[in-house]
Amino acid sequence: MVRFIYASLLAVAFSQLSHAATNNTINSQLRLAYAGNTGMYVSWNTFEKLDNPTVHYGLVPNDLNMTASSKVSVTYPTSLTYNNHVKITGLKPDTLYYYLPEHLLHMQSHCPYNFTTSRPAGQPEAFSVAVVVDLGTMGAQGLTTYAGTGVSVNNTLSPGEINTIQSLEKSKSGFDFVWHPGDIAYADYWLKEEIQGFLSNTTTAEGFHVYESILNDFYDEMTPITAFKPYMVGPGNHEANCDNGGTTDKAKNITYDVSICIPGQTNFTGYRNHFRMPSAESGGTGNFWYSFNHGMTHFVQVDTETDLGHGFTAPDEPGGVEGEDSGPFNTTLDAQTKWLEADLAGVNRTETPWVIVAGHRPWYLSHANASGTICWTCKDVFEPLYIKYGVDLVLSGHAHVYERQNPLANGIIDPAGLNNPKSPWYITNGAAGHYDGLDALQYPLQDYSRFGLDTLNKTYGWSRLTFHNYTHLTHEFVASKSGEVLDEATLYGEVHQM
Ligand SMILES: *[C@@H]1O[C@H](CO)[C@@H](O)[C@H](O)[C@H]1NC(C)=O
Ligand SMILES: *[C@@H]1O[C@H](CO)[C@@H](O)[C@H](O)[C@H]1NC(C)=O
Ligand SMILES: *[C@@H]1O[C@H](CO)[C@@H](O)[C@H](O)[C@H]1NC(C)=O
Ligand SMILES: *[C@@H]1O[C@H](CO)[C@@H](O)[C@H](O)[C@H]1NC(C)=O
Ligand SMILES: *[C@@H]1O[C@H](CO)[C@@H](O)[C@H](O)[C@H]1NC(C)=O
Ligand SMILES: *[C@@H]1O[C@H](CO)[C@@H](O)[C@H](O)[C@H]1NC(C)=O
Ligand SMILES: *[C@@H]1O[C@H](CO)[C@@H](O)[C@H](O)[C@H]1NC(C)=O
Ligand SMILES: *[C@@H]1O[C@H](CO)[C@@H](O)[C@H](O)[C@H]1NC(C)=O
Numbered sequence: 001m002v003r004f005i006y007a008s009l010l011a012v013a014f015s016q017l018s019h020a021a022t023n024n025t026i027n028s029q030l031r032l033a034y035a036g037n038t039g040m041y042v043s044w045n046t047f048e049k050l051d052n053p054t055v056h057y058g059l060v061p062n063d064l065n066m067t068a069s070s071k072v073s074v075t076y077p078t079s080l081t082y083n084n085h086v087k088i089t090g091l092k093p094d095t096l097y098y099y100l101p102e103h104l105l106h107m108q109s110h111c112p113y114n115f116t117t118s119r120p121a122g123q124p125e126a127f128s129v130a131v132v133v134d135l136g137t138m139g140a141q142g143l144t145t146y147a148g149t150g151v152s153v154n155n156t157l158s159p160g161e162i163n164t165i166q167s168l169e170k171s172k173s174g175f176d177f178v179w180h181p182g183d184i185a186y187a188d189y190w191l192k193e194e195i196q197g198f199l200s201n202t203t204t205a206e207g208f209h210v211y212e213s214i215l216n217d218f219y220d221e222m223t224p225i226t227a228f229k230p231y232m233v234g235p236g237n238h239e240a241n242c243d244n245g246g247t248t249d250k251a252k253n254i255t256y257d258v259s260i261c262i263p264g265q266t267n268f269t270g271y272r273n274h275f276r277m278p279s280a281e282s283g284g285t286g287n288f289w290y291s292f293n294h295g296m297t298h299f300v301q302v303d304t305e306t307d308l309g310h311g312f313t314a315p316d317e318p319g320g321v322e323g324e325d326s327g328p329f330n331t332t333l334d335a336q337t338k339w340l341e342a343d344l345a346g347v348n349r350t351e352t353p354w355v356i357v358a359g360h361r362p363w364y365l366s367h368a369n370a371s372g373t374i375c376w377t378c379k380d381v382f383e384p385l386y387i388k389y390g391v392d393l394v395l396s397g398h399a400h401v402y403e404r405q406n407p408l409a410n411g412i413i414d415p416a417g418l419n420n421p422k423s424p425w426y427i428t429n430g431a432a433g434h435y436d437g438l439d440a441l442q443y444p445l446q447d448y449s450r451f452g453l454d455t456l457n458k459t460y461g462w463s464r465l466t467f468h469n470y471t472h473l474t475h476e477f478v479a480s481k482s483g484e485v486l487d488e489a490t491l492y493g494e495v496h497q498m
């Protein structure tokens with residue numbers, strides 16, 4: 001192992017900076033993910049393929065005396081970058097490390113970067129997590145103060161309004177990691193943005209360029225957060241969407257062929273290239289389903305988009321309701337639910353009394369059933385396991401609204417409410433924000449609904465989960481524009497701790 005002094009690394013980095021300064025398209029898209037509590041995935045993008053992606057790291061900032069490398073520098077046709085992935089192993093749990101990817105062209109003021117490994121299972125200290133679903137690119141290629149024709153005035157930002165990415169950045173010292181269960185960047189909206197006259201500098205023939213440029217914007221916008229806090233993701237339909245949210249240009253009377261499906265948005269290709277989630281560490285499958293422990297909590301990501309098994313065609317599979325023609329990703333019969341059952345059955349509730357599951361699509365929601373918003377087949381395959389194994393909280397998005405429900409099972413409201421319920425608690429928060437904003441809840445709200453926000457409230461936001469101790473968990477809806485908590489509820493839970 002070569003001993004690497006930070007000063008020499010800095011010299012290399014500065015020579016790259018002069019190059020970078022002349023090339024404003026350079027980006028890094030630096031992002032982390034837990035790889036067990038003694039490991040960390042470090043991922044970043046470069047314009048060129050790296051033979052040997054390498055990360056220098058250490059316990060003190062001026063002596064990054066260890067290295068980890070891989071051979072993983074991957075791309076796909078039409079992508080503008082390579083995705084580099086290095087897994088660092090042999091780390092101490094709950095420990096702060098400094099790190100810097102070699103060959104990283106992008107320079108910024110926080111150098112070297114730092115991360116903290118995950119808390120060992122059972123550690124009883126309080127911590128918080130940030131959850132966003134349906135978060136798109138902000139700025140000139142996404143959500144901003146204006147939009148194209150057809151977008152509700154209630155869904156654009158006010159001048160100077162703090163968006164969800166900025167709000168997360170301001171709050172990042174207050175959470176351990178960001179969890180994003182699907183709909184990441186909304187780059188697939190490139191055609192919709194063109195058709196609606198929002199992007200006027202592009203052509204459909206160059207669609208891949210626009211798509212990749214929106215993706216690059218998003219991951220760069222997230223870097224001030226994801227270079228320091230693990231970014232745990234799950235699949236959403238917009239990682240595979242090929243209808244671009246509308247394919248008819250009414251003004252020009254053109255209906256585009258749905259086959260304007262460029263490689264990155266086909267079959268989760270961009271998503272599969274971009275991330276490395278800890279499925280190897282948890283027996284899951286790719287970036288689609290996996291679990292990890294962190295302190296008092298067992299976190300589970302499930303896939304509502306493909307691989308539901310049990311004879312169902314999942315929403316994004318060929319013939320599914322979304323028509324995305326994607327997946328499946330595991331050919332073992334009922335692979336996902338078999339894994340989920342074994343995973344939930346294997347949780348040591350003495351160590352990790354809290355079990356939280358996230359999947360992109362909801363089934364308990366005050367929302368019209370149109371166009372697959374409610375996933376009844378997801379309910380069929382997942383809910384029985386959530387009930388059987390005492391899952392405490394189920395998170396989702398997909399509908400661009402916020403709604404907190406009473407704990408419930410099989411549609412029946414748990415009479416205990418949040419005071420030690422036997423049934424899982426459900427919260428949908430798809431209000432993070434993207435190009436065309438928020439949706440409407442369907443009134444009257446469902447009997448089990450306890451609080452809702454929709455497009456009428458003109459408020460983007462994210463969820464903060466705080467695990468106080470083995471019995472108390474608080475969920476807050478944080479309004480991005482003000483940092484104000486618009487809804488707060490605490491679950492007292494003891495019965496699930498077997
Ligand atoms: C920026 O640098 C990359 C990698 O060296 C190169 O491929 C790209 O063409 C450059 N772009 C500009 C605008 O100079
Ligand atoms: C790196 O430095 C740390 C102290 O900062 C030391 O504990 C560790 O043994 C060193 N590791 C190597 C491989 O030199
Ligand atoms: C880690 O990086 C963050 C973001 O730049 C910085 O605020 C923090 O001070 C760093 N932590 C340490 C211990 O250096
Ligand atoms: C199109 O315009 C947007 C917004 O000004 C800009 O961010 C983007 O880079 C441009 N795309 C191309 C392909 O020039
Ligand atoms: C749109 O185009 C179709 C043929 O492509 C034509 O039949 C129809 O009349 C056109 N509609 C309008 C409003 O021009
Ligand atoms: C498919 O699922 C099985 C059972 O959970 C697992 O052993 C296998 O590794 C998975 N396959 C892939 C390709 O991830
Ligand atoms: C999507 O990719 C997976 C993994 O490579 C493959 O097994 C599956 O057949 C692909 N689905 C489609 C519809 O091409
Ligand atoms: C569960 O965790 C507790 C606390 O760490 C430990 O004492 C116990 O042996 C574990 N149970 C099993 C079945 O591993």
Ligand SMILES: *[C@@H]1O[C@H](CO)[C@@H](O)[C@H](O)[C@H]1NC(C)=O
Binds near residue numbers: 365369442
């Ligand atoms: C959606 O449809 C299901 C079954 O078709 C029904 O039970 C449910 O009440 C409907 N939900 C809404 C919000 O209309």
Ligand SMILES: *[C@@H]1O[C@H](CO)[C@@H](O)[C@H](O)[C@H]1NC(C)=O
Binds near residue numbers: 455456
């Ligand atoms: C925008 O919100 C206001 C209430 O805040 C509502 O009266 C109006 O109908 C909404 N407009 C649209 C297009 O949803």
Ligand SMILES: *[C@@H]1O[C@H](CO)[C@@H](O)[C@H](O)[C@H]1NC(C)=O
Binds near residue numbers: 453454
């Ligand atoms: C959300 O908007 C609705 C409709 O305007 C209003 O009745 C409700 O009070 C608003 N909720 C909050 C928390 O502001």
Ligand SMILES: *[C@@H]1O[C@H](CO)[C@@H](O)[C@H](O)[C@H]1NC(C)=O
Binds near residue numbers: 472
């Ligand atoms: C757990 O945290 C809650 C909320 O802070 C607090 O009210 C309760 O007393 C704590 N319980 C224990 C056993 O510390």
